[in-house]
Amino acid sequence: MKNQEYPDIDFKDIKDGLPIDRRDFLKTTGCGIFILFTVKDPSFFTHEKLIRQEQGLPSDFNAYLKIDEDGRVSCYTGKIEMGQGVITSLAQELADELDVSLDSVEMVMGDTDLCPYDRGTFGSMSTRFFGPVLRAAAAEGRSVLLEMASEKLNVPLKNLIVSNGVVFDKDNKKIKISYSELTKGQRIERHVNGNVEIKKPSVFKIMGKSETPRDAELKVTGKAKYAGDIQLPGMLYAKILRPPAHGAKLISADTSEAEKVEDIKVIKDGDLIAVLHKYPDVAEDALTKIKAKFDKSPSTLNDKNIFDHLLNAAPEGKVAASGGDLLKGEKKSDKIFEETYFDGYKAHAPIEPHTAVVNIQGNRVTVWASTQTPFPARTEVAKELNIPEENVHVKQIFVGGGFGGKTRNQQLTEAARLARLSGKPVQVAWSREEEFFYDSFRPAAVVKIKSGITNKGKLSLWDYSVYFAGGRGSEQFYNIPNHRTTIYGSGWGGEAHPFATGAWRAPANNTNTFARESQISIMADAAGIDQLEFRLQNLTDAKMKKVLKAAAEKFGWNSSKSKGKGCGIACGTDAGTSVATIAEVEVDKKTGDVKVNRVVAAQDMGLVINPEGAIIQMEGCITMGLGYALREDIHFNNGEILDTNFDTYEIPRFSWHPEIETVLVDSKDSAPQGGGEPAIITMGAVIANAIFDAIGARVFQLPMSPERVFEAIKNG
């Protein structure tokens, strides 16, 4: 189930779009060499292909690169850049395989008119699945150019070498021709057939080397444009009347005072009430002048009773994995452990809230949106406006953080609707309060584990049940002869929750790894075996052992620890990558406050394209992970979201910052794996285990706020 799990399950509620007709797509693109390619793996992309075939549209490519007459190379992909760095690492892969300089490569990303269909940027998939095919395409392009050069220069292929986009006769370097000269006046279209070999790591010139983010200068000068920075002539900023609680319906609204504001446009369309103005602050002010009455939300749930509710509401469980015999396992166990773990709702909280600009001109619609899913966004706009999808153009734009939350595009359909109703270009930029209200939170979840060990410290029983987190990260990688993993409810929203839930950086895995690795540590302690040793002796997974040992070595696991401090260890897998993390904490016993002093993480992610970029992602994961581990929790009551801003919803800040050290385990001969999510999954458990080591008290619920830690100390 591993391969199919998240793409199909996660996003089935997002409608698929029609790809642009191939002739339309390429006819505007002029001369040059086009290498068309398809990202086929895993089943997710096969699914995408089937959809296209059902709709009678070409399904033979979903990305392409173009070598221009002027020697510029462009890669057109529906993937987007949101800070994860693929605008740099994908360009590195392309430049290296094609033998051109990195500077000559342009990444055209997420533009629905220029790029072929792509379902979205999530799941740490760009480098894993897109990268290898991009490399094959670039290798194909290089081979086409070499054939042309051989003919033009009258030099046999085997005598040709390429450097920075110029082909030379290796015996006489005066005989040469550049890619741009070869391309001039040509129009060649090739499909990747996979017959051309890609480069071996030993000959990489650009891959495997650290590169500065290509968009850095735009970002430090304020020139990088995000959706909210788009301003069009006549554009109005819209502010929308919102209910005080999820499920509360509008009874009445008196807009008479708002209408008195100069140049304000008030729109009432069914349950949508909005005020629009050329200045966002004036619109915001007008919104406060609307006197609205809402009924009470029918929801009776809050952040205390939610866990009982979820357990009651859980559908029948699905066994994801099992082996051996649980009853036999119980008999063979000398010690049995039964624990329950809890995780509350978490906000994505990107610093850029959801924003969109929609401009309707005749039958053409242009869209700029903070979205991880430009193509599904196009579908949503077309549906909202009841027009064909090809009339909607979602443009490339920077995205100010996504973390899964920007796979939803509610703000965009709101902007489209208001643009239609007002006859003007409209920007909808959510306030921080709206962002907290309409976020698709990481779901609250419960994990129940019954496990056992023998007197020798061997794992003998594992009965694992997860409720509403989802299955990702629940896969067992320890050697446990008798085991079962049961998944109750999906992690992708649904009726059980009082508001929207969805994918949050490494969905499900944060909850599952917190529970599993806490339980493993409890058993290691009970067995009286060192935490690292206990894990190693119950593992055969070589990759996991390697990262555990690498982290332990970097941390100095065996050296004696300072007084009053505690150290914990946790490991896991996500998006094909194995990660092990060790942390040192200090706990203030009087307040329950936890200070994380040091975090060491080791990761095996296969071939690393941009080591610096990969390390930045690890550091980002570790830092963001401190938040859900220690503080982040959505408080709510009867449909009302009580955390409306960063004053009560605390995210990690500079003063929390531990010393962070990272290790990329060398694995360049294996396929590249995910990098944007894995290192966050261990943060809950590693801190829980370190807290226990420091003070002998265990916290079973995330976040491990001072109150919960203090409670755990009190309960001994």
Add this chain to the structure above:
Amino acid sequence: MIEKINFNLNGEQLELTVDINRLLIWVLRTDLELTGTKYGCGIDYCGACNVLVDNEAVRSCQTTIKEISNKNVVTIEGLSKNGKLSPLQKAFTDHNAMQCGYCTPGMILSAYSFLRKNPHPTIPEIINGMNDNLCRCGTHKRIVQAIHSAAGEMRGGK
């Protein structure tokens, strides 16, 4: 109340006729089209909207136009001179001190103001000085390194 307001913006003297109770962030972003100043929270918590007023980092989401009358305002667009990156901008680039980049302008202007007051900061002082700026991508470590290295550059008068 609509009035004439004079102030210096990124080195140029400016006269605006504007409702003087409007917030600086929106006048900058909409009337003056300087969109490098970002909205993040609107309540003084995140620092994405920071600008320099007389070299001091202030939250433009908490500052009315009235308050900047006859003052010097610098936004991220005004920090580089003649297309040359300022030492802080250069250091942020060199240290890869950004991911999504949305909080970056506010971070850089906070750091600028901080370094003017404390040109020889220790790492803990930088952490303390930057603590009211939020970054969700988790780039804190590199931002601290960038500021530390820029401090040396700026002391050298480069």
